Amino acid sequence: MSQAMSGLITRRRFHATVLGGAAALAAGGRARPARAADKLTSVAAMVAEAEVAWEKEVQQKWNQANPDTPWERENIGWEGIFEKVLAYEKAGSPPNLGYGWTGFTVDWHRMGIIDAPEDHLGKAWKDRFADYLTTSGGDVINGKLWVVPIQAAAYGLVSRRDWLKEVGVDPYSIQTWDQLVDTMAKVAKAKRNKPFGLPLGNARNAGEKTEWFFRGNGLQHQADFDPAKRANYIEVLETLKRLRPFIPDDALAQDYTGHRQAFATGVAGFISIGDYYFGEIYPTAKKLMTREQVVIIPYPSGSRGPGKPFSNFDMNCYYMMAHAKDKEKTVKLIDFLTSRDNLLRWSLGHPPLKQWTVDEAVKHRLYGEAERWWLEDVQAIASKVPMLPSIGFVAKNEVQQVYYEHLLQVFDGKMTAAAAYDSMKEKIPALTKAAGG
């Protein structure tokens, strides 16, 4: 063996090669952070055509203007964004910008991994954004805005206007839960379908898409177990149970994508979703997304709620990661990303700016005039009905799982709404308390 080896390579050369390789690896390992210090990084979860195109475009603009501080972006789906950012954090190399939505903010703030951008960019920067976004909602903690707003979303029931017309119901007349249930019954009878879309395939989607019932009945969220509001919570569960006959069984296997598809394919006629829905499905459902067929209506209210239809809001946003390097340059990038032009160019939801007009938006946005009717409807809702903020709470995923399992038991008739409430009351407050909530 030694002879054969010496025929191919001498021992000295072998050792030199091994040591040289190790040295090269070590040198490479050292060189990488030096290069990394020169660039800014982001990890985002942009999946829709409009958002992917936006990030690509603004990246090009930034990199052309700032060749010494290039911005390198990484884009993964929503499924992995949370874990990926945490993995970077654990590895000691968090990106300069993370990405998410209002539902992440409380947990990330709690973990201490994000900075409040306003501490670095000042009041003038914060003043760019609509007051309702900077003073209330799940992204405002201890009076500070903890996110870099990119997209504001107003929520409602995206509904089939033509189906409602068929059964003689004015979309805006659905103002209470009783009226909603009655309308679903009418549509189901006329269309011989189960028209109410609700993704019940997993806890996260089920929790998020029923959250509005809680806001609409005087509760903050699913983890609100204020004893004085017991009846409010039970009414939510009972209303969902009343709606169950109008929810297809397949909803129990549906995730968020399926939920969107259900409406786009004409299987569901009423889904709870944000105004970003237009941009999400317009590229594949151009014929459906017209004023004649679709309308976004504010949420009807429960008997203990605001007493009139309402909308709630949240944001899609970048996060300034607390432990990332190059704060100064990151601040410049944030300032650039949230410039008026760039925010108007973002083509999902509506601009988080203080003042914007539909004319201005359609001029800048990807789908141009095709989106005008939608943005007009959104603006009408936002100006006419109360905009209730989405209120964040800690341990959200775990709470949603407990809620989800109980909701299914209520649907299956294995538990009454009151029994489900009492059972959840034993578990959910303990979870939020353990997480410091």
Next chain:
Amino acid sequence: MSVTATRRRRVWRRESLLGYLGLVPVFSVLAMVVAWPLYDAVRISLFDIYLLTGFLKETFVGVQNYVRFARDPNAATYLLNTLIYVAGSTAGQFLVALTLALILGRRIAFAAFWRGLAIIPWAMPITVTAMVWKWILNGQWGILNYLLVRAGILDEYVSWLSSPTWLWPSIILVNVWAGFPFMFINLLSGVQGIPRELYEAGRIDGAGAGALFWRITLPLLRPVIAALVLLSVIIHLREFATLWVLTSGGPGIRSTTLSPLVYVTSFRYFRLGYGAALGVILMSVSLLFTILYLRRVRFEA
């Protein structure tokens, strides 16, 4: 001791040393990607690490995480689901693979073509396979319902991935489709390795097809089958992608096995300590089957 013998020993030592040196990179990589994570998983499982109460703050809790799982009222469901998934997938893949191996192991026309065709599902990434099947099985616009109703087999659409009756058969069907080629290839080579003379002798003795299968094929395939079944159990115990893409463990926890539970606990609930304990439990069960498998392989060798 003669001078020659001393020299030989020196050369032998040098060569051995060089051999061990050559193994260093391999062992270093193994230590980094196997031994260290394994050690760290066991270590973490003895700590309470809850990201929401401080990023990576560790508090030693001994075996409390394991006790917690034992006391979880859903634990029995998770274990039963794991058993259904592992047993169903293994049995399903085995039956399909064996049937095909027996058919395609014979001298038939275009045998190479059929064998190639049977391997195609294995060539597809599992996530893609699961996503395609999710669409096929969709209860509202899936093509399976459409075809079955058109053919008059069904009166109305079935929610394959949410109905308590059809949930597991549907998941297992997808897994069988995606995974049977691995068993098929191995069984096919086993079938082809059985000497033809044995069958000829059997036929001369008056044995029918059934007797040939039970008395010759199956006994001679037994070593391959045992190894494959053990391997399949190990693979399915830790299998995540198919289940996650198809149902994410739902509805409720009806299809949650241990593997997705580890993920959800660690990365959705941020309970890294408890998640690690679940991972160690899963790994221990897997290890048990790995030992059985290795013993089997050594025994066969």
